Amino acid sequence: MWRSLRLVSALGLCASAFAQSSTVDSYTSTESPIAKAGVLANIGPSGVKSSGAYPGVVIASPSTTDPDYLYTWVRDSSLVFKMLIDQYTSGQDTTLRAHIDNFIAAEANLQQVTNPSGTVSTGGLGEPKFNINETAFTGAWGRPQRDGPALRSISMITYANWLIANNNESYVTDSLWPIIKLDLDYVMNNWNETTFDLWEEVDSSSFFTSAVQHRALRQGSALAAEIGQSSVVSGYSTQADNILCFLQSYWNPSPGFMTANTGGGRSGRDANTVLTSIHVFDVEAGCDGVTFQPCSDIALSNLKVYVDSFREIYSINGGIRADQAVATGRYPEDVYQGGNPWYLASFAVAEQLYDALIVWSNEGSLTVTDVSFPFFQQFDTNITPGTYSSSTPIYSSLTTAIRNFADGFVAMAAKYTPSGGGLAEQYTRSDGTPTSAVDLTWSYASALTAFNARAGKTSASWGASCLSVSPTCSTSMAPTVPVVFNVNATTVVGQNIYLTGSVGALTDWSTTGAILMSSADYPIWSTAVTLPANTQIQYKYIIVDNGEVTWESDPNNEFTTSMSGITTINDVWR
Ligand SMILES: *[C@@H]1O[C@H](CO)[C@@H](O)[C@H](O)[C@H]1NC(C)=O
Ligand SMILES: *[C@@H]1O[C@H](CO)[C@@H](O)[C@H](O)[C@H]1NC(C)=O
Ligand SMILES: *[C@@H]1O[C@H](CO)[C@@H](O)[C@H](O)[C@H]1NC(C)=O
Ligand SMILES: *[C@@H]1O[C@H](CO)[C@@H](O)[C@H](O)[C@H]1NC(C)=O
Numbered sequence: 001m002w003r004s005l006r007l008v009s010a011l012g013l014c015a016s017a018f019a020q021s022s023t024v025d026s027y028t029s030t031e032s033p034i035a036k037a038g039v040l041a042n043i044g045p046s047g048v049k050s051s052g053a054y055p056g057v058v059i060a061s062p063s064t065t066d067p068d069y070l071y072t073w074v075r076d077s078s079l080v081f082k083m084l085i086d087q088y089t090s091g092q093d094t095t096l097r098a099h100i101d102n103f104i105a106a107e108a109n110l111q112q113v114t115n116p117s118g119t120v121s122t123g124g125l126g127e128p129k130f131n132i133n134e135t136a137f138t139g140a141w142g143r144p145q146r147d148g149p150a151l152r153s154i155s156m157i158t159y160a161n162w163l164i165a166n167n168n169e170s171y172v173t174d175s176l177w178p179i180i181k182l183d184l185d186y187v188m189n190n191w192n193e194t195t196f197d198l199w200e201e202v203d204s205s206s207f208f209t210s211a212v213q214h215r216a217l218r219q220g221s222a223l224a225a226e227i228g229q230s231s232v233v234s235g236y237s238t239q240a241d242n243i244l245c246f247l248q249s250y251w252n253p254s255p256g257f258m259t260a261n262t263g264g265g266r267s268g269r270d271a272n273t274v275l276t277s278i279h280v281f282d283v284e285a286g287c288d289g290v291t292f293q294p295c296s297d298i299a300l301s302n303l304k305v306y307v308d309s310f311r312e313i314y315s316i317n318g319g320i321r322a323d324q325a326v327a328t329g330r331y332p333e334d335v336y337q338g339g340n341p342w343y344l345a346s347f348a349v350a351e352q353l354y355d356a357l358i359v360w361s362n363e364g365s366l367t368v369t370d371v372s373f374p375f376f377q378q379f380d381t382n383i384t385p386g387t388y389s390s391s392t393p394i395y396s397s398l399t400t401a402i403r404n405f406a407d408g409f410v411a412m413a414a415k416y417t418p419s420g421g422g423l424a425e426q427y428t429r430s431d432g433t434p435t436s437a438v439d440l441t442w443s444y445a446s447a448l449t450a451f452n453a454r455a456g457k458t459s460a461s462w463g464a465s466c467l468s469v470s471p472t473c474s475t476s477m478a479p480t481v482p483v484v485f486n487v488n489a490t491t492v493v494g495q496n497i498y499l500t501g502s503v504g505a506l507t508d509w510s511t512t513g514a515i516l517m518s519s520a521d522y523p524i525w526s527t528a529v530t531l532p533a534n535t536q537i538q539y540k541y542i543i544v545d546n547g548e549v550t551w552e553s554d555p556n557n558e559f560t561t562s563m564s565g566i567t568t569i570n571d572v573w574r
Contacts, residue, residue, distance in 0.1 A: 017404045024407045027414040028451045034421035035451075036093075038444035039080060043099060044106075044132065049439060053132040056102030060129075061425070061437035067337065069437045071137060073129045074110070074148030075198060077103070079279075080445045082155040086459045089162035092452075100159060107152055108179045109134050117144045125149045125186040128200065142196035147209040149183035150216035151279075156180050157219045158460060164226065173227050181232065184220040187213045188239045192246075197261050198272060199330055204263025207250045208272045211280050211292060214243040219462050244290065245473030256301035256371055258292070260331065269309040270331040271345040273302050278351045278449070282464035287359060287367065289482070290564040291464045295356035297372035297482055297530070303352055304375040314341060314429035316416075323378040325349075325408025327416075327427070337436040340426040344446035346413045351446075353406035354453035357399060365389045366398065367566060369482045369528040370505075379405070384518040386526030387484045387568065394520055410450065423447060468563035471534065482566045484528045487517070487541050489573035494545055497525040497573075501539030502556075505531050511542060511549045536560045541573060 042062065044053025049062040058077035061069035081103045088096040111120055115136035118124040126144025129137050157180060160172045191213045197206035221236035223229075250258045252268065260270030277292050277299045289296035307325075309332040311317050317326040327341035328349055334340075360366040367387045368376045376383045379401035380394065388395040416432035417423065423443035424434040489497050498514035500507050506529065507513040517525035531537060538556040542549050553574045561567065 017400075020404065020407055020411055023414065024410045024454075027410065027417070028454065031414070031417065031421055031447055032451055035423065035444040035447040038421075038423065038439055039084070039441055039448070040099075042439065042441040042444075043080075044102075050132070054106060054134050056099065056104070056106030057132050057134065058103075058441055059132055060442070061440045063437040063439075067437055069440070070132060071129045072110075072132050074107075075128065075145065075151055076442045077107070078148065078151035078155050080441050082151070082158065082279075083445045083449050085155055085159045085162075086452075087448075089158065089460065090457070092457070104156065104159075104176065104179065106134065107156075111179065111182055116141075120182065123190075125183060126190065126195070128196070142200040142203065144195060145198070145200065145209075146187070146190055146193070146195035147198055147206075147212050149186045150209070150212040153180050153183040153187070153216045153220060154212065154462075156183075157216075157223050160223055161460065169227065177223075177227060177229065180220065180223070181229070184216060184232070184236060187216050187220075188235055191217075191239060191243055194263075197264075198275070199336075201336075202261045202264035202266075204261045205246075206261045206272065207247070207258050208260070208276045208279075210243055210247050210250070211276045214240055214247060214291075215280050215462060215464075217243065218464070218467070222463055241470050241473075244467060245469050247292070248290070248469060248473070251298060255305055256298070256374070257305035258298070258302050266331060266333045267309065269306050271306065271328065271342070271348060272331075273299075274306055274345070274348045274352055277302075278348055278355060278453075280462075280464065281355045281459070282461050283355075283358060283362070283458040284461040285464035285467075286363065286565065287356075288464065288467070288565055289480075290469055291467055293359070293464070294352040295359045295366070297367075297369040299352065300356070300372040300375040303349065304378065307349060310341070316341070316429060316432050323405070325405055325412055327412050327429070327432070328409070329426070329429075337426060338428060340429045340435060341412075341416075341432075342426050343413050343417075343423050343440075343443040344425075346409045347443075347446040347450040350406045350409040351450040351453045353402055353409075354450065355458075357403055357406070358453070358456055358458060360395075360399060361390070366395060367482065367484055367528050369530055371482070371530050384516070384520075385528040386518040386520065387486070387528065388520065392520060406454070410454070413447070466565070468565075469533070471563075480530045481533045481561050481564060482528055483531050483561060484526065484566065484568040485517070485539075485571070486521075486524050486526045486569065487571040487573055488523050489525055489541065489543070490523050491519075491543060495543050496545075498542050498544055499527055499529070499539060500542060502537060503531060503535070505529050506537070506539055511544075514542060514544075517541075531561050533561055534563050541571070 041047045041049040042059045044057040045055045050059045057072045063069045087093040115127040117127040128145035217236045217240035224232045252259050258273040259268035260272040277294045287295040289298045310328045328345045329341045368385045416427040425436040425440040497517045500514035517527045538558050540552045
């Protein structure tokens with residue numbers, strides 16, 4: 001009887017996951033062309049909803065009242081064109097070249113427009129928004145916003161790298177580089193000044209801004225080296241190292257999330273951080289935590305803390321199980337336009353998870369550490385830290401559950417997308433009705449990048465692999481790295497293998513508090529622990545049988561942890 005009941009409930013779960021996945025399949029195929037048309041409608045000079053916008057100018061939304069978004073923001077435009085440039089350079093859409101060249105010309109003009117933040121050489125590059133005829137917006141605003149120049153240079157460098165690979169280096173050197181260099185010099189010289197955050201509200205340091213500044217200088221220094229602009233290479237890379245160090249200081253170890261802003265007096269849980277992980281994603285960087293890759297343990301822990309902060313506060317999330325997708329917004333304390341869920345925030349959660357699935361699949365395994373444990377425990381209450389190869393049932397069931405979870409966020413956006421497919425900025429917390437600005441360009445772009453990630457498509461690598469925090473970096477938090485311990489040990493029933501060692505994270509040689517290892521891949525016992533980076537560690541495995549402890553024979557095992565990345569140690573019981 002018990003068996004057949006279990007079977008029925010298992011079938012029920014599979015059926016609903018299957019139904020959701022086909023709903024999401026059909027939503028992505030109908031919404032994709034609508035979202036693409038929605039983006040192009042908002043780009044001058046010929047966009048059908050952006051009359052008056054100069055060539056290459058992206059309007060934020062055609063909405064002119066409550067809110068009036070008929071302006072062009074450097075951040076939104078650059079994110080939108082990053083998506084279009086990725087589509088063009090990957091061959092997904094070969095019709096976009098004229099739009100891209102218009103964008104470059106428009107942004108080059110805007111760089112030179114004197115505005116309330118200054119002139120091109122006195123801080124004007126930090127100006128967040130302009131009129132759509134490329135004149136300055138002179139009203140009061142949260143300025144400067146220093147993510148704009150970083151994002152703009154990231155888009156243009158992506159295009160430049162493609163042009164170089166396609167025999168057009170002279171155009172890069174003569175025309176693109178001078179534009180890119182203005183933005184990179186601005187980032188190099190001003191990254192350590194306060195900024196308004198991407199939501200234009202908090203004036204402090206902001207994780208998203210710092211992270212994209214890091215990426216811009218890292219890519220900029222590589223491009224400069226490639227095209228022989230050697231005088232700027234070391235300046236850019238030195239400041240990139242400094243930002244990478246500073247980025248680590250946003251981490252809040254308990255309960256494991258990146259604090260979005262150093263000011264603002266809020267909880268710090270914010271879509272800012274999820275957007276960071278998708279916009280610094282580099283498919284060649286594995287699950288590196290130093291650069292906050294989507295599958296890193298800290299980014300997964302952060303994702304859970306962020307998502308959970310919306311479970312109780314929106315009525316439309318009522319009755320949804322704690323392991324299922326919910327509507328998410330910018331940050332839980334938000335009151336702007338009613339403080340509702342945002343489409344781009346829901347798509348960003350899905351995209352981070354799809355990106356993670358791509359990397360696990362490439363690597364043929366996934367690792368659960370003590371930091372990412374609460375995230376994975378949502379999908380398997382019995383999970384223990386360790387590495388699970390793609391041949392194991394645990395890997396299959398976890399990745400299936402995580403893909404369903406990711407699809408749930410797309411399904412949430414789909415449920416509250418009106419029949420014509422238009423994507424506003426927000427959908428209400430009370431009943432999901434679209435609200436605030438209509439046809440938000442960034443909403444459409446966020447749908448398209450999430451759909452691409454779901455289909456396994458990735459952007460060009462930007463050089464995030466093998467980066468590490470310099471030994472002279474000192475922030476309030478010492479850098480840590482995940483280490484996977486595997487030991488081949490034959491045991492008998494009743495015996496378990498534990499790990500203990502010389503640092504706090506290894507319980508300081510405790511036998512009673514030692515770390516229980518997983519025998520999912522028996523005779524390999526496995527666990528993963530976050531240890532201080534670049535530190536000499538001693539450890540041993542112990543067998544515990546009914547409280548009786550058997551130590552491995554001497555000497556202690558010993559190694560020095562790396563500066564970054566995941567280390568795997570394979571031992572045989574002595
Ligand atoms: C540009 O647009 C602004 C805002 O709509 C308007 O006030 C200004 O007159 C326009 N300037 C030009 C040169 O068209
Ligand atoms: C290089 O790219 C620019 C910008 O699209 C274009 O105008 C130019 O014709 C290209 N040159 C070559 C040789 O392809
Ligand atoms: C500037 O950098 C220092 C050192 O990393 C950091 O402590 C400080 O908070 C930074 N300030 C801003 C505004 O970024
Ligand atoms: C574990 O060790 C035993 C004995 O040395 C060896 O025969 C076996 O191949 C090892 N298993 C794995 C999975 O490495």
